[in-house]
Amino acid sequence: xxxxxxxxxxxxxxxxxxxxxxxxxxxxxxxxxxxxxxxxxxxxxxxxxxxxxxxxxxxxxxxxxxxxxxxxxxxxxxxxxxxxxxxxxxxxxxxxxxxxxxxxxxxxxxxxxxxxxxxxxxxxxxxxxxxxxxxxxxxxxxxxxxxxxxxxxxxxxxxxxxxxxxxxxxxxxxxxxxxxxxxxxxxxxxxxxxxxxxxxxxxxxxxxxxxxxxxxxxxxxxxxxxxxxxxxxxxxxxxxxxxxxxxxxxxxxxxxxxxxxxxxxxxxxxxxxxxxxxxxxxxxxxxxxxxxxxxxxxxxxxxxxxxxxxxxxxxxxxxxxxxxxxxxxxxxxxxxxxxxxxxxxxxxxx
Numbered sequence: 001x002x003x004x005x006x007x008x009x010x011x012x013x014x015x016x017x018x019x020x021x022x023x024x025x026x027x028x029x030x031x032x033x034x035x036x037x038x039x040x041x042x043x044x045x046x047x048x049x050x051x052x053x054x055x056x057x058x059x060x061x062x063x064x065x066x067x068x069x070x071x072x073x074x075x076x077x078x079x080x081x082x083x084x085x086x087x088x089x090x091x092x093x094x095x096x097x098x099x100x101x102x103x104x105x106x107x108x109x110x111x112x113x114x115x116x117x118x119x120x121x122x123x124x125x126x127x128x129x130x131x132x133x134x135x136x137x138x139x140x141x142x143x144x145x146x147x148x149x150x151x152x153x154x155x156x157x158x159x160x161x162x163x164x165x166x167x168x169x170x171x172x173x174x175x176x177x178x179x180x181x182x183x184x185x186x187x188x189x190x191x192x193x194x195x196x197x198x199x200x201x202x203x204x205x206x207x208x209x210x211x212x213x214x215x216x217x218x219x220x221x222x223x224x225x226x227x228x229x230x231x232x233x234x235x236x237x238x239x240x241x242x243x244x245x246x247x248x249x250x251x252x253x254x255x256x257x258x259x260x261x262x263x264x265x266x267x268x269x270x271x272x273x274x275x276x277x278x279x280x281x282x283x284x285x286x287x288x289x290x291x292x293x294x295x296x297x298x299x300x301x302x303x304x305x306x307x308x309x310x311x312x313x314x315x316x317x318x319x320x321x322x323x324x325x326x327x328x329x330x331x332x333x334x335x336x337x338x339x340x341x342x343x344x345x346x347x348x349x350x
Contacts, residue, residue: 016040022089023098030098043095047088085326085339087349138346139312142301144320145286148275148294152260155249157268158234161242166218169196169210205230220245229256246271257282272297283308298323309334324349 019040020032084092093100172194180189183199186207191197193216199208211220221238236247244266251260255278262273270292277286281304288299296318303312307330314325322344329338341349 019092019096023093023096026089026093026100028093028096028098028100030096035096040092040095043091047084047091083336083339085341087341138342138344139314139322139325141320141322142316144316144318145288145296145299147296148288148290151290151292151294152262152270152273154270155247155262155264155268157266158236158244158247160244161221161238163242166221166240166242169218169221170212170216171195172216201226203230227252231256231258255282257284281308283310307334309336 174194176190177194178192180187185202187200189198201207205226209222213219218240223236225234227233232250234249237245239245247264249262253259257278260275263271265271273290275288276284279285283304286301289297291297300315302310305311309330312327315323317323326341328336331337343349
């Protein structure tokens, strides 16, 4: 099985709880009360962006570097399956401030393994050479994509959320603690302090999520918009004064395929963007990250087997040289059971 395999469910406790449980199961220890989930989210977003550059996403929605409490509010969709490798999990645990606790017995076992490795392979150098030799089908540099011609223009900045509305969010109502009420075709959900927490539309899609500090003041508001197919068209973060912090637009083709994600700064200028390419089977074969001026930042290619399972992802630098690549294996039921990542020379990434 994958090192981390989580299916997003309606009404679940959230990924923060899952990460905590998984860390403890893996022998990591730390103070959960001191975790800066903003830092953890930044790491998770970075992993997401790397996967997207190879033509795959960890989840179908998502906000860029979003809020603490993201396990309850992060813009992921019910049914999304999130797979993380051990190396990716280690990055997340490190961001959590957790450390691996090894028992003396484990240390002794590791020492024995090293000694056995020396007697079997001779020297460390020989072992490294054997690892490179064993890496199958090392990808070669490719001709990089040309700089983009269809550069997204500066966008009109979304309207500011009225300050009186922001202030109203912070007013607690003891009669609405942990309640959900209908407001027209919307559902308003209140937190344990009786403050408005989330707003959902008639189809149960999250439209707004409010983040408070320890004193009950609004520090951020997150919004989402959708098309008629239920796909995200815009995600945005607003500051405590109602002004925009950043926003992201999703673009689709006539087949409903996500072909572009554009990240905007607060002034409406483009920060960076992704373009996605698909084959005749509808499989995403390439993701390209462009800088605001249309120059290539990096890109990634994906390969699939006859069952449509992604078996390899290759990330390239802007000049076409290989940055790293990953190989994936599946069981007879289609579950991903192995994810291994390699450096350009075929040695395994640690």
